[in-house]
Amino acid sequence: MKFWGRTQSGGGLDFDRLDPAFRGFIDAQLALYGFDRKAFCRPIAPADEMFFKAILPNYEHDTNIAAFKYVESTVRTFDAYDQVVRQVFGGFGRLESVLDFASGYGRLTRALLQKVPKERIWVSDIYAEAVAWQARTFGVHAFPSAAAPDLVQHARTHDVVWVGSMFSHLPADLFHAWLGKLWSFVGPRGVLAFSVHDETLLPERESIDPSGLSYFRFSESGSLDHDIYGMSYVTQGFVGEAISRLPGTPRHKRFFKGLYENQDLYVVAGPEADISALRVASTPMGGIERAAHLTNGDVEFSGWAIERTPGEQITGVRVHVDGAAVGVATPEGERPDVLQHFPRSANPATGWRFRLSHALAPAGAQLRLELDSTSGLKGQIFARMPDAAALTYSGWSRRALKDQATGLS
């Protein structure tokens, strides 16, 4: 299903031109977060590498799925951000200002704007045009970054300095240098939150460098020099030692798989920030793998789900058709085959199954499965009846699951 061309808006992506079923998934997803759809769904800029060079190719250039995944990844990032803000500051209303560093074209900004006035949001990226676009489009404050931290001028400090998926691309010397620089942007009551790839994600047959950081000269970026941006994998020891070099030897916490689908989130506390009780859970994940049409007209769905947060578990899979609750899925036991996509997962993956009568699930209806967890976070899986295979897989690194999906039978 490619709607390339049809969905482009001056070379970017216009959400309004997506397939209506996928627009429906996006609208429902945003409504669950109480987000204003119109404000969130401004067109994606043509030069947005996050969308056009990373997400879209990861979904075989299927614009509809990629657009949904862009929104899904944003709300999942928001889930992590929200937990930090609520627990450390007592809510978004208490924030004086925030900085999204390495913000690209503002995937996260779309969510932040729903909670924080634009006057309190700063963004920065090495792509000066990306942050200038954000300033024009969203009205946030923007300043350009540079290849070397010493070249960046920013006189303010912030409550939250968020750095999603930049340290996961840095060589060792820049890892230390940027950590020091970004720490200088954190106010006394603030936190620095950043994500990394841990060593479980190393490419096959590679082993972690004895220093604790392995760096590879490739990335999704079409233009950033591999001397400054590639792919890096780190041990917890490497990150802990890097943080211990910061002025004031701050406290920190690591949340395994706390950001995106596969990155670890580190939160470093300013001297007045209390993170002793901070817990950041990962949003539950899952997918539909099979929609079998039975001879009596019912459709039987099956799939998988996983709770990646240590100490938490999925408590149920609730089924909704066009927004109305219609039942729950039955657990089907553990799925070790799924687990291979979640190295060192804290919990097993589980299978589930449920049936819908034709009357309950007419063609074209929106199917939504809600994954409930003891963490309080909810994962969502969307599909359209009857071709539930539309969204059988969840995540960039889970592509193999799509290959296993058999679709209608």
Ligand SMILES: C[S@@+](CC[C@H](N)C(=O)[O-])C[C@H]1O[C@@H](n2cnc3c(N)ncnc32)[C@H](O)[C@@H]1O
């Ligand atoms: C994987 S993308 C993540 C973008 C964004 N945080 C998100 O989650 O959508 C990495 C970003 O880091 C930015 N970046 C790379 N080197 C940088 C630097 N030296 N200073 C600021 N941003 C940088 C890239 O331009 C890109 O936007």
